[in-house]
Amino acid sequence: MGFELTGFDLGAFVRRTLDEDLGAGLPGGGRDVTSESVIPGDARFSGVMDTRDAVVVAGLPIAAAFFRALDPGMTIDILVGEGEAASPGTSLMRLRGNARAMLTAERSALNTVQHLSGIATLTRAYVDAMGGADCVLLDTRKTIPGLRHLEKYATRMGGAHNHRMGLWDAAMIKDNHVLVAGGVAEAVARARRAGVARIICEVDQIDQIEPALEAGAHHILLDNMAPDELAAAVQIIAGRAATEASGGVNLSTIAGIAASGVDYVSVGRLTQSAPAADIGLDFTPLTD
Template structure:
């Protein structure tokens, strides 16, 4: 059976549900202002353009909002997700009935600005580790309900997705260790469960590394370690398992971290703290 096509990571049913939910949240029973101020026969043409340098993500989602309210709208996508766009660069041309176009505008822009903001920030982090052997990862620090599309934007920006959900992998953290009694007990229990999933263990001291590896950890997450400590961790592990660095990673520190020899570096900021991109929609009456 073939996989369903996706838009920003959403299959057709998920896409329709998302668009309907967002439009319902914004419109309620309808766009009253537009209905009373704009003639039903009025037609607009519009250009959606970047107002700052961006990495575009979510353009087809924006398209879906306009098409949901006006299936006959004429839309031309001028760039693709993942493309870099400069100030003033047109991203999309739209022509159609003015009322549904104005009603869909805010939902389309909010979504596009948010995802493009994530992709734009992610690209800066990805470029900062370019030329190293370290892979940029995202995290589960996403807005509830938006994880799929936010992680899509992170991929567009150049990150690799870590766990999408809690059932994607086993990550034993400090609270799990505290409840189990020790790293050894936590890892042994996870391995004994025979889930077929990789068992990753969070360590925040060098002393925790050998017990974790001896118990069977498949991967380590070194949490909030300085670059100096990360270099020691890499030497201590000696390539036996992959190492991920995490915790407080910023743009000005990520390359130094990547150069310690870790295999991965995860950054919550790219989804949690990315500012919305400045993208505008300018209208003109159509003849």
């Protein structure tokens, strides 16, 4: 099964990750000393990856790429689709191939699936907690350096939409930009004069909304406002820009925030604080 993600080089990611684990380029590195010393080179294993938690699955094609990098002829069956829910005890992947390759790739493959499935699972919990409000969950840029494309992929598998991918695809005017520019209106106006196509402006006071709109903001981020204040802000904006609630959002508060009428709710902890899913991999020696 192929895996393509805009802006992400799967082959390079697999090579870097395996090289890190194998100690490539370090004195004595570049090898799995345990597997080489204990497992015969022609030994073969079958393996089953399963989940001990209830999870939303993300990252199985990436895990398969780790195994195939070390044994291109390995037989791999992915049993659960990306973004699908799996109950405890569900088999996610079956493998059959070179034993050393499986053992060497095991930790890199599991780390990736556990981390991404943890993000997807937490994201789905937030989507469900919104209670069916006509509102979209967004992630943020609070990602582990080097893993942004994968982590934001995982939030999509959980049912969220991506906010900015980086600093390049929209202007997000926050309090420090406003401080330097001298006010919300001037900060937004500068972005407009620079020809920025999409301008998000953060406000933490109701009286900042109108100046931001008049200066040409396309998206108003309402920071750390209670649901009643958010509802008032939505009435003031009245469809002239997209509205987003941010700050103070957790599983117990998101329903009330989403019900305020905002278009979006953004949650940094989707990528910042998701626990790894409990997913394991068990092997059986083959005699054929």
